[in-house]
Amino acid sequence: MKNRICIIYTGGTIGMKETPYGYAPVPGYMEKTLRSMQEFKEAEVPDYDFIEYAPLLDSSNITVENWNQIGKDIRERYCDYDGFVVMHGTDTMAYTASALSFMLQGLSKPIILTGSQIPLCKVRSDARENLITSMIIAAEYSIPEVCIYFGGKLIRGNRSTKVSSDMLIAFDSPNYGPLAEAGVNITLHQKRIRAESKELTFCPFENNQIAVLKIFPGIQFEIFENIMTDKLKGIVIEAFGAGNIPQNDDSMIRMLQKAKSNGTYIIVCTQCPRGSATIGQYETSKHLAEAGAICGFDMTVEAAVTKLYYLLSRQYEPKEIRILMESDIRGELSRDV
Known part of the structure; x- marks a missing residue:
């Protein structure tokens, strides 16, 4: 039986579609696209359930309440899945990853944020690799942390920062090495990964x-x-x-x-x-x-x-x-x- 993950789609470039007015999020489009793609039917890709937020959020509009909602959704489903993937816009992804790392204490499974610089609907998109590798790591690897996967590297969420608005390697972890790197194989840097815990606690943020x-x-x-x-x-x-x-x-x-x-x-x-x-x-x-x-x-x-x-x-x-x-x-x- 394949492992199962939960994908939480909050919005962002990754799921946008071309419209007469430029790229824009379209409700229902992302889930329909994933269900139709052959890559997501391959044996290596885990089974998944898909949650789409309404309305879909531009990450520039993310608030403390949105962080709390993501954390709450993970906590409520925590025991049902082997890991979680949060699809998120890049502009404030490092803030959300940092916030989740503090509000969710005692992790025993991966929570991976990812997105893309080019929408999935485009031929030359970075979305496929970012999303598929995130799903595989979330399902198959023992990394009890909130992370960002982007451009071939898995980095600790609260060490991450956005470093480019137009390059495919959009994030860096300047003062801490990657937790894993994905080339031909996925290589874990086990000594950099925090120890697993067994009891999850959730602390929503007050809007100070x-x-x-x-x-x-x-x-x-x-x-x-x-x-x-x-x-x-x-x-x-x-x-x-x-x-x-x-x-x-x-x-x-x-x-x-x-x-x-x-x-x-x-x-x-x-x-x-x-x-x-x-x-x-x-x-x-x-x-x-x-x-x-x-x-x-x-x-x-x-x-x-x-x-x-x-x-x-x-x-x-x-x-x-x-x-x-x-x-x-x-x-x-x-x-x-």
Whole structure:
């Protein structure tokens, strides 16, 4: 008997169809196409059930509520399948993969997000390989993680980031090697894969206010002071290099102190694709340290944002949130717990 997986189709380029107004998602089109394709009837391809969201979502419109819905759908069907494939638009796929990795704790089977840069309906599409390989890995391999499969590589979801809008290798995992690679054979890198767990728990996210601020030369921090209210629960700062920010005037200090007095969590990540933030390594990060900023180390911004959503939703005490943000809880950063 063949293994069975669940495919959750949320939308995205992979299932779009040509219309007089350009590519657009068409309800029912994706499932009908898959059922008609000979590749999906081959012995190597697992049996599957298909869930299509209504309405189909452009990934640019994905919200916290959509993350919760995907997580809930997986949890409710978790015991019925050997693995899950989530078809998703590429623009925010790394955010969704990171979010699912935190809200679904205790995985014992694969959850793989995939999509494509070219729709399945086109002759020269990357959709077939991405989807078929995702299905095979989800059904046949013991990888108890939320992952992204794209362009021949399976990468940890909360280590992923989109690196290209027009190349077929659209995602990378800059600070952590792939969990598997698909060439002529599918090769697992077993030492990089997290240990299997046996008890799944699901934590939906509360819709807290979180902001992201990217530092740039000449930034005027006073512009951002007005968003520093007590409603803002956290701000992720994309700093220069190892966690540095300009020290040109007092507006930056005022902004940071206002955030601190409001109890807003300040998380510092690096803008560099590779490497780590380290608060206090240079003098230009001293004001971050004085404001009680939390070091994001080598977390992606996607992971930092969704991890904070998760910890706030668990309603941990502030001290515990600070400790856990700087600890590795799902393989999202390179630091011992």
